Structures are given as structure tokens and as C-alpha cells.
Amino acid sequence: MNEPPARSLVRQLRERRVPQWTIGYLMGAWVLVEATDFLTAEFGWADWIVPALTVAIAFGTFSCITCAWFHGAAGGQRITRREAAIHVVIGASLLTAFWIRPPTAVGSTEGAAEPPMTRIAVLYFKDHTVEGELTPLAADLTEAVVHRLAQVPALDVLPLTAVEVYRDEPTSYDSIVDALRAGSLLEGSMTRLEDELVVTAQLIEAGAQVHRASWVYARPAGQWAAVVTDVADSIADAIRAAIGRQVRDLRIRSGTDVPEALALYRRARAIFYNEAMAAWRNDRRQGVGLLDEADRLLAEAERLDPGWTEPILLRIEAAETKAQLMGGAGTMDREVLETAIGHADRALALTEDSARVLERRGTLRFTLAEYTDAETARRLYAGAEADLRAATRLDDERPESWWALSQLMESQGNLEGAYHFARRAYAADSFRELTGDLLEQLVSTAANLERLDEAEHWCRTGRRLLPWSQTFAQWRLVLLASRPETGPEAIEAAWAYVDTLVATGMADRRMSWTGYGEMLV
Incomplete structure (x- = not known):
């Protein structure tokens, strides 16, 4: 009896x-x-490398299968003419693909035809359960994510009506991108694993046609509201940070x-963000040496393109760090800070606005x-405030300017002004660039103003x-x-929170958390 072809192939x-x-x-x-x-x-290699490598790997899969077919079993290992011909065809196909679309064009975001990455379309989250029981929840989550992203000034979020047509009908990726003209796409899914709801989300850069980031969130199956609120918040914040990184990289490349x-x-x-940061924690002198090397490279970049301000701005950042390392504990090297100000003056000569x-x-x-x-400080404080207020007038959506104004107001004892400008900075922080320090400032300033409810809100955030x-x-x-009237329930809640921190925190911090809790509670 002849063996069926399918079984023979398997x-x-x-x-x-x-x-x-x-x-x-x-x-x-x-x-x-x-x-x-x-x-x-990390090292600023060309942007087309990863997409081109992905294409080469895809063609290489066929070569791998061919090699396995001819050499995977015990027996003759010599290359036959048929195998060589197959490899030649695969290689020629790869070269043809790169000839039609050169590697340097893969992942390119240059050109007016490409929509910006800040133009984002959120596709409806898919329900991957067998019976489709999570479809309503997936729709609610999609709407919640769109609502949160739509509040961000720097993002152009397409309405759900624009993606409704792709909700139930399978459509090719290229067709969706061409129709929506979006620079970024968010797609996701939801499923149930035992007693948990698991949500996945992927951010896709439409121009490069590659995944830029992905996230997974798990919540207890009974907490549907937490999925729509907490997970939607987390996804929106993660998207903002991921797109922000791409926007900053594009700004650098296009300059x-x-x-x-x-x-x-x-x-x-x-060198600055990797090597120097790792070195100066253990050896300040080595850290300073690496900063000097980075500054030397930036000076050469500035010489090659005198109209480009990015090298000057990074020289400022490197000089600030060097001033901290050379100044010692609690102080900074004034001469290095003055050098940094000189860099800023030079950059302003190139672009006054x-x-x-x-x-x-x-x-x-x-x-x-x-x-x-004191006399010099008064002059510097006045100049600093003038610069920062001018910066906010030129661009009121730049969070760093509001953040610096907040710090300036706090240093002068103006807590109301510090709190006001910190909130402006948070509202303008479209890409979550200042999250940690800024939220800490909001918590501390609200607490010092005795606005404890607001301080707790920022703390939860x-x-x-x-x-x-x-x-x-x-x-x-x-x-x-700090609550003026602390009852038994609040004390019990505080102890429960301390126990949670001790149980879930880092092992080397558990003793300190116990002592800290005993002191406060």
C-alpha cells in the first residue's frame, strides 16, 4: 500500500x-x-541595518530549510547540483530584492511623503479567547487608550471611526498603512490564561515597517475595570515614551x-551615556577622562558642521556632568560651568530663537x-529667569523650560510659583521625559503647601x-x-503598606524599610 504524499512528506x-x-x-x-x-x-549605527538584516534572515530561512533537507539526515553530505541551484536562486532573489529596494532605503523616515511618527492609529484590540468572551472588554480598552493619547498635545491620534473598517476583516499591513497615512500603529490582543487576563500591545513604526516596542500586562480575571483604567494608562504612557525616543533620534539625524x-x-x-556613566560611579578621574574624550569628538563634529547645534548641546550636558565630578560632594566646579555657559552662548549665536x-x-x-x-548670584538669577521665561514664550509645550522655572521659583522660596510651573511641565511632557524628578517635585511641593490630597494623587501617579x-x-x-487626624484604620493601612514594601522590595532594603516604617508609623 502506497504511503499518502502528505504523510510521506511529514x-x-x-x-x-x-x-x-x-x-x-x-x-x-x-x-x-x-x-x-x-x-x-547604543552606538548610532545606520538605521537601515536592522530592517535589511531582517530581510536577509527571511531569505536565509529558505537556505536553512534547503540545507536541512539535503544534510539533516545521516548519509551523503556532498553538495549536489540541485542543492547548489536552489541556493543560487535564493541568493539571486535576495540581491534582486535589495536592488528593487536598496538596504539604505529600508527604514528611512526621510522625505515629506512619510507621515510623522506622532501621527498614530490605534487598531482595535483583538479577543483571542475561543468563545470571544472578551470582545466588549477589548473594545473598551481600545477606546480608553485612544482617549488618553488624544489628550497629548504632541500626538495626532486618528479617531476610531478611521480604523473601524479593519476591526473584523483581515487586511494586509501595507493596505492599512497606505489608507490611514499613520506614522505609528498600535495593535494588541487580549486573552485569558487561567485566572488572569493578559493584554499584549505592540507599537509599529509604519515607515520602517518594524516593531519598535511591545508590552505585556496581566491582571486578575475579575478586575475588568483595572484593565480598562490601569492598563490603558500604562499602555498610553509607554507609547508616549517610545515615540518620544524616536522623535528625538529623528531630530538629531535631520539636523x-x-x-x-x-x-x-x-x-x-x-561614550557619554554608556562608558562615562558606568565609569564615574567607581572612578571620578576615569569618568572625567571619558567626558573629555566625548567633548573632543563633539568639538570635531561641530567643526565639520558649524551650523548644527546638537553637538554643542551635548557638550553642555557633558560639561555639567564634569562640573559635578570635579566639584566634589555638594558643590560644582564654577570654571567648568562657565565653559558650559559659553557653549550655550555660541549655540544662541547660531539660533537666537x-x-x-x-x-x-x-x-x-x-x-x-x-x-x-550674593551679588553675582542676583545677576545670574535674573538672567536665568529671563532666559527661561523667553523659552516658554517661544515654545510653551517644552516641558524642560517649565520644569527649570519651577526649580528656580522653589530656590527663591516661591512654592506657589514652583507648584504652578511644575504642573505646567507635567502637562507639556508629551513624551514622559521628566517623569521621575518632575513627579517628585510635584509631591514635595504639594506636601509643603499642605495640599495632601494633591500630593497623594501625584504620589499614586x-x-x-x-x-x-x-x-x-x-x-x-x-x-x-502627615495627616492631622490619623485614626486606627489609617495606621493599620500604613503598617500593611510597610509589610508590602518589606515583602516585595529589594532584599538589601528590607531592614531599612522596617526601620523607616517604625519611625513614621
């Missing part, structure tokens, strides 16, 4: 170990793509048309005022956005202890 695939070869290849390819993506972000200057800038940035540069100079003047004599942060856990205990 048997041969197993004998030749095609599944094992393919799975091993795909696992290795995934590790390679993830590592390359990380290195590209210069000199590739050598961009390469030097990215190398200096990698730059809110970003004005904010940096204002912050530097304010910082230098803390370490100088901090715990949600930064669940790993110990700062907001401490503040919650402080606020619980």
Missing part, C-alpha cells in the same frame, strides 16, 4: 530534521536581530547633512548662581509610572504620617 521532514534546523536557525536569528538592534541604538559629523556625535553620545538653547543657558545660570557670591522607584513609596508613608 516523515521525510522529520527524518531530515528540518523542524529542528529551522527552529534553531530562527532562534539564533532572533538573538542576532535583538543584539544588532541594541547595538544600533545635519554631514555623515561624518553625525557619526562623531553618535560615538560621543555612546531656540527655546531649547535658552532653557539650557537659563538652567546653567541658575546652577552657577548656587555656587557664587509616580507609583504607577515608576513602580520600581523607592522614592514614591517613602513619600506615601510620609503623607500617611
Whole structure:
């Protein structure tokens, strides 16, 4: 009796170990793509590398299957003409694909035809349960995410009516992108795993046609309201931060048309944010040396493209850090700070109406005022306030300017002004760039103004956005202890919170949390 063709094919695939070869290849390819993506972000490699590598890996899958078919089973291992011909066809197909669409064009976001990444479409979350029991909840979650993103000034969020047509009918990815003209897409799903509801969300950069970020959230199955509120908040905040990183990278890349200057800038940035930050925690002198090396590269980038302000702005940041390292505990090196102000003056000579540069100079003047004599400090404080207010007039959606004004007001004892400007900064922080420090300022200022309910609101927000942060856990205990009328229920709640922190916190902090709780409660 002849063996059915399908069964014969399955048997041969197993004998030749095609599944094992393919799975091993795909696992290795995934590790390679993830590592390359990380290195590209860290060291400023060309943006087309990861998409081009992904295309090459896709074609390589066919070569892997071919190799497994001819060599996976025990037996002859010599390359046959048929196998060689298949590899030639696969290689020619890859070269043809790259010829039709060169690697340098893959992932490009240049050109007016490409919609900005801030134009985002949220596709309806899919219900992956067998009986479709979560479809209403998935729709509610989709609407909640859209509502939260629509409140962000810097985002252009498409209405749900624009994506309704793709809700139930399978549509190709390219068709959706072409029809919606969105720079970013959010897609997600919801399912039930035992006693939990699991939500996944993926952010896709439409122009590059690659996933930029993905998140997974799990909540107890009975807490439907938490999925619509808490998870929607978390997804919206994560999207804002992810798009913000892409916007900042695009701003840097589009600021210069000199590739050598961009390469030097990215190398200096990698030294500053990776090597120097790791070094100065253990060895200040080594940290200063790395900062000097980064500054040297930035100076060369500035020479290659004198009209590009990004190298100057990063030199300012490096100088601020160097001033801290050279100043010692509780102080900063004045001479290095003055050098940083000189950088800002030079940048303003290139672009007088730059809110970003004005904010940096204002912050530097304010910082230098803390370490100088009273007369000079008054002049520096006045100049700092003038710079910062000018920056807010030029761009009232730049959170750093409002944040710096808040700090300036606090240093002068104006808590109402500090609180007002901190709230303006939070409202303008579209991409969650200042979340930690800004929320801590909001909590502390509201508490000092004895607005405890508002302080607790900001504290809860901090715990949600930064669940790993110990700062907001401490503040919650402080606020619980600050209530004028603390009854037995509040004390019991405080102790329960301390027990939670001790149980879930880092092992090396448990003893300190116990002592801190005993002191406050």
C-alpha cells in the first residue's frame, strides 16, 4: 500500500530534521536581530541595518530549510547540483530584492511623503479567547487608550471611526498603512490564561515597517475595570515614551547633512551615556577622562558642521556632568560651568530663537548662581529667569523650560510659583521625559503647601509610572504620617503598606524599610 504524499512528506521532514534546523536557525536569528538592534541604538549605527538584516534572515530561512533537507539526515553530505541551484536562486532573489529596494532605503523616515511618527492609529484590540468572551472588554480598552493619547498635545491620534473598517476583516499591513497615512500603529490582543487576563500591545513604526516596542500586562480575571483604567494608562504612557525616543533620534539625524559629523556625535553620545556613566560611579578621574574624550569628538563634529547645534548641546550636558565630578560632594566646579555657559552662548549665536538653547543657558545660570557670591548670584538669577521665561514664550509645550522655572521659583522660596510651573511641565511632557524628578517635585511641593490630597494623587501617579522607584513609596508613608487626624484604620493601612514594601522590595532594603516604617508609623 502506497504511503499518502502528505504523510510521506511529514516523515521525510522529520527524518531530515528540518523542524529542528529551522527552529534553531530562527532562534539564533532572533538573538542576532535583538543584539544588532541594541547595538544600533547604543552606538548610532545606520538605521537601515536592522530592517535589511531582517530581510536577509527571511531569505536565509529558505537556505536553512534547503540545507536541512539535503544534510539533516545521516548519509551523503556532498553538495549536489540541485542543492547548489536552489541556493543560487535564493541568493539571486535576495540581491534582486535589495536592488528593487536598496538596504539604505529600508527604514528611512526621510522625505515629506512619510507621515510623522506622532501621527498614530490605534487598531482595535483583538479577543483571542475561543468563545470571544472578551470582545466588549477589548473594545473598551481600545477606546480608553485612544482617549488618553488624544489628550497629548504632541500626538495626532486618528479617531476610531478611521480604523473601524479593519476591526473584523483581515487586511494586509501595507493596505492599512497606505489608507490611514499613520506614522505609528498600535495593535494588541487580549486573552485569558487561567485566572488572569493578559493584554499584549505592540507599537509599529509604519515607515520602517518594524516593531519598535511591545508590552505585556496581566491582571486578575475579575478586575475588568483595572484593565480598562490601569492598563490603558500604562499602555498610553509607554507609547508616549517610545515615540518620544524616536522623535528625538529623528531630530538629531535631520539636523545635519554631514555623515561624518553625525557619526562623531553618535560615538560621543555612546561614550557619554554608556562608558562615562558606568565609569564615574567607581572612578571620578576615569569618568572625567571619558567626558573629555566625548567633548573632543563633539568639538570635531561641530567643526565639520558649524551650523548644527546638537553637538554643542551635548557638550553642555557633558560639561555639567564634569562640573559635578570635579566639584566634589555638594558643590560644582564654577570654571567648568562657565565653559558650559559659553557653549550655550555660541549655540544662541547660531539660533537666537531656540527655546531649547535658552532653557539650557537659563538652567546653567541658575546652577552657577548656587555656587557664587550674593551679588553675582542676583545677576545670574535674573538672567536665568529671563532666559527661561523667553523659552516658554517661544515654545510653551517644552516641558524642560517649565520644569527649570519651577526649580528656580522653589530656590527663591516661591512654592506657589514652583507648584504652578511644575504642573505646567507635567502637562507639556508629551513624551514622559521628566517623569521621575518632575513627579517628585510635584509631591514635595504639594506636601509643603499642605495640599495632601494633591500630593497623594501625584504620589499614586509616580507609583504607577515608576513602580520600581523607592522614592514614591517613602513619600506615601510620609503623607500617611502627615495627616492631622490619623485614626486606627489609617495606621493599620500604613503598617500593611510597610509589610508590602518589606515583602516585595529589594532584599538589601528590607531592614531599612522596617526601620523607616517604625519611625513614621
